[in-house]
Amino acid sequence: xxxxxxxxxAMVDARVExxxxxxxxxxxxxxxxxxxxxxxxxxGLYLQLHAYMLRVAIPYGTLNARQMEALADIADKYDRGYxxxxxxxxxxxxxxxxxxxxxxxxxxxxxxxxxxxxxxNCIRNISSDHFAGAAHDEVADPRPYAxxxxxxxxxxxxxxxxxxxxxxxxxxxxxxxxxMRLHDxxxxxxxxxxxxxxxxxxxxxxxxxxxxIAPLIRDFVPLDQLITYAEACLRVYNRYGRRDNKxxxxxxxxxxxxxxxxxxxxxEEEFAHMLSAGVEPPRExxxxxxxxxxxxxxxxxxxxxxxxxxxxxxxxxxxxxxxxHDAYVSAVISLKPVGGIPGDATSDQMRLVAKLxxxxxxxxxxxxHTQNLLLPHVRIADLPALWAALDAAGLGSPNMDxxxxxxxxxxxxxxxxxxARSIPLAQRITERFAANGRTGELGELKLKISGCINxxxxxxxxxxxxxxxxxxxTENYQLSLGGSEAEDVSLAKITxxxxxxxxxxxxxxxxxxxxxGARQDGERFLxxxxxxxxxxxxxxxxx
Amino acid sequence: xxxxxxxxxxxxxxxxxxxxxxxxxxxxxxxxxxxDQTNATAVRIEPGDDARVLLPFLDRLxxxxxxxxxxxxxxxxxxxxxxxxxxxxGELRAVGDVxxxxxxxxxxxxxxxxxxxxxxxxxxxxxxxxxxxxxYQRAADVRRIIADIRHEA
Ligand code: SF4
Numbered sequence: 001x002x003x004x005x006x007x008x009x010a011m012v013d014a015r016v017e018x019x020x021x022x023x024x025x026x027x028x029x030x031x032x033x034x035x036x037x038x039x040x041x042x043x044g045l046y047l048q049l050h051a052y053m054l055r056v057a058i059p060y061g062t063l064n065a066r067q068m069e070a071l072a073d074i075a076d077k078y079d080r081g082y083x084x085x086x087x088x089x090x091x092x093x094x095x096x097x098x099x100x101x102x103x104x105x106x107x108x109x110x111x112x113x114x115x116x117x118x119x120x121n122c123i124r125n126i127s128s129d130h131f132a133g134a135a136h137d138e139v140a141d142p143r144p145y146a147x148x149x150x151x152x153x154x155x156x157x158x159x160x161x162x163x164x165x166x167x168x169x170x171x172x173x174x175x176x177x178x179x180m181r182l183h184d185x186x187x188x189x190x191x192x193x194x195x196x197x198x199x200x201x202x203x204x205x206x207x208x209x210x211x212x213i214a215p216l217i218r219d220f221v222p223l224d225q226l227i228t229y230a231e232a233c234l235r236v237y238n239r240y241g242r243r244d245n246k247x248x249x250x251x252x253x254x255x256x257x258x259x260x261x262x263x264x265x266x267x268e269e270e271f272a273h274m275l276s277a278g279v280e281p282p283r284e285x286x287x288x289x290x291x292x293x294x295x296x297x298x299x300x301x302x303x304x305x306x307x308x309x310x311x312x313x314x315x316x317x318x319x320x321x322x323x324x325h326d327a328y329v330s331a332v333i334s335l336k337p338v339g340g341i342p343g344d345a346t347s348d349q350m351r352l353v354a355k356l357x358x359x360x361x362x363x364x365x366x367x368x369h370t371q372n373l374l375l376p377h378v379r380i381a382d383l384p385a386l387w388a389a390l391d392a393a394g395l396g397s398p399n400m401d402x403x404x405x406x407x408x409x410x411x412x413x414x415x416x417x418x419x420a421r422s423i424p425l426a427q428r429i430t431e432r433f434a435a436n437g438r439t440g441e442l443g444e445l446k447l448k449i450s451g452c453i454n455x456x457x458x459x460x461x462x463x464x465x466x467x468x469x470x471x472x473x474t475e476n477y478q479l480s481l482g483g484s485e486a487e488d489v490s491l492a493k494i495t496x497x498x499x500x501x502x503x504x505x506x507x508x509x510x511x512x513x514x515x516x517g518a519r520q521d522g523e524r525f526l527x528x529x530x531x532x533x534x535x536x537x538x539x540x541x542x543x
Numbered sequence: 544x545x546x547x548x549x550x551x552x553x554x555x556x557x558x559x560x561x562x563x564x565x566x567x568x569x570x571x572x573x574x575x576x577x578x579d580q581t582n583a584t585a586v587r588i589e590p591g592d593d594a595r596v597l598l599p600f601l602d603r604l605x606x607x608x609x610x611x612x613x614x615x616x617x618x619x620x621x622x623x624x625x626x627x628x629x630x631x632x633g634e635l636r637a638v639g640d641v642x643x644x645x646x647x648x649x650x651x652x653x654x655x656x657x658x659x660x661x662x663x664x665x666x667x668x669x670x671x672x673x674x675x676x677x678x679y680q681r682a683a684d685v686r687r688i689i690a691d692i693r694h695e696a
Binding site: 005007008010011014018021022025030031035038039121151152153154155156157158159160161162227235238239243273277278279281282284285288 | 642649664
């Protein structure tokens with residue numbers, strides 16, 4: 001994986017000092033809170049309901065054992081011994097003191113980490129496929145491109161005060177495991193007919209109160225023009241994105257209001273201009289970065305294992321993913337124990353996972369947008385030992401992509417914008433389905449919960465989505481069906497009137513009953529919904 | 544109609560300047576007026592203005608002010624770079640809600656003079672201008688970027 005050189009290190013060190021200085025000027029009264037706010041946000045510091053929250057960037061979700069241990073240390077030293085992994089492949093700490101923030105950032109810098117641009121109206125941490133570099137179906141590892149974009153977007157002088165936040169995802173497979181088309185810019189690395197690698201650009205996707213699927217704006221950008229094209233997309237947005245209304249300020253509104261064709265035309269014009277201005281980094285830079293992502297030294301080994309323990313076999317079936325080397329798999333570490341808080345990990349769990357990464361995965365770890373962790377390169381022969389260690393630490397839940405693998409935002413337990421709680425709902429739903437024993441029978445079923453319209457829990461993209469709304473001062477939940485963040489991307493539709501907490505849990509069960517009754521061979525919930533439509537579900541819910 | 548004098552900042556209001564020539568001492572006019580008035584040498588860009596309409600007149604312009612009514616509106620950064628990319632070499636002045644923590648970015652986008660509404664602390668500003676010893680991406684300041692330095696023979 002990527003390693004900082006002296007220049008990268010100097011950049012994050014300079015940023016820590018800059019933030020120390022900003023915090024000092026705030027305390028001396030030289031900065032008002034209004035002036036300080038965007039500065040602290042661009043260093044990942046939010047003010048939440050009870051305390052400051054620090055969001056640490058995990059670029060494209062990749063980290064090593066030493067970095068994970070540093071995250072555990074920060075949880076112990078500055079927080080309450082745990083952290084929360086997010087849908088942006090980042091980690092959040094919920095109980096940080098402003099006085100400690102600069103020290104926490106300095107600790108991060110020692111292990112080549114930072115909280116730069118994890119918030120604020122700037123280009124955010126670049127996300128990617130969590131199986132990047134390990135999956136069997138990629139044309140290339142997308143992470144070198146993501147790293148090139150990370151460096152380009154860090155402290156970009158022109159794009160630090162954009163109309164609104166800006167999220168970029170990069171993938172390199174036909175299968176979309178990063179919700180690529182629900183990003184402000186989605187980039188898919190692919191091969192053209194001539195066998196050259198290039199980038200397909202999608203622009204104007206997003207969730208929030210006005211969810212949009214990003215349209216394709218460029219079929220093929222040659223790799224030595226990647227940054228230039230991104231720069232053109234951003235400049236058009238910076239100049240013409242709406243600034244009169246924060247709810248209409250994301251690029252999706254600009255692309256929607258202009259139309260994809262007109263937005264594309266403007267980007268192409270700017271792109272032609274920028275090609276002549278020359279903003280691309282030298283071509284060798286991509287090669288330099290790519291060398292850090294060379295395959296580790298895979299060795300051949302057994303391709304099958306003893307499946308006589310049914311619990312182990314179930315975990316292997318559900319939580320491992322096919323690797324490009326046939327003696328290896330990628331192993332998902334579920335942070336979704338039944339009744340647990342989705343995405344939370346204690347410092348002890350983080351340290352254990354770090355150790356397992358050293359022992360079994362070439363010192364490499366991933367954070368998934370589904371709020372789980374992942375060991376990308378595990379020898380099939382090592383799976384029994386790995387599973388035993390995970391199971392003993394409460395990290396062995398065999399539930400990837402099942403109804404127990406719920407994505408939930410922090411909701412009203414932490415977030416000052418929330419209408420309703422997400423976490424207790426997720427806890428109760430997993431308990432309900434663990435108790436009724438349906439999880440396995442339901443197969444792939446992605447349930448996603450957001451505590452408000454901002455959609456941090458991706459409810460629009462859930463096969464089943466739940467949105468917390470405020471109804472006359474009480475928590476109420478809207479149910480929606482049929483969303484997908486994958487290559488068959490679609491936005492979920494609301495079933496009808498909302499429910500209270502007990503009601504929405506019962507409604508989820510009702511909806512799964514309808515599916516089980518109607519499904520044909522091998523259909524997932526989503527397939528059945530697409531075939532039979534909303535009516536039968538409505539009928540059962542409200543009929 | 545507003546007196547032209549009222550629109551611009553005077554040289555006295557300029558707190559930081561990175562040029563050796565004499566500052567232009569004449570009022571600026573709006574972008575619209577500039578397009579009609581063939582002898583104007585100073586103009587002020589507001590956030591909603593398209594800097595590109597000025598490109599035909601760059602030769603005669605000695606001062607372009609870019610107004611930042613609020614520091615959170617970043618359109619002026621693009622305006623500045625567009626002007627420099629088009630070869631403008633005159634004074635490019637950031638005016639309005641210009642604060643310490645925006646100085647280094649503004650400088651990189653091509654601003655070479657600064658007239659903040661409120662005078663800034665000199666030490667804080669000096670530190671801010673020096674924040675980034677090296678930089679990652681190309682901008683209007685023609686600094687060699689980190690990637691260039693990495694691949695020097
Ligand atoms: S969806 Fe709403 S409640 Fe949930 S984390 Fe985002 S802003 Fe907070």
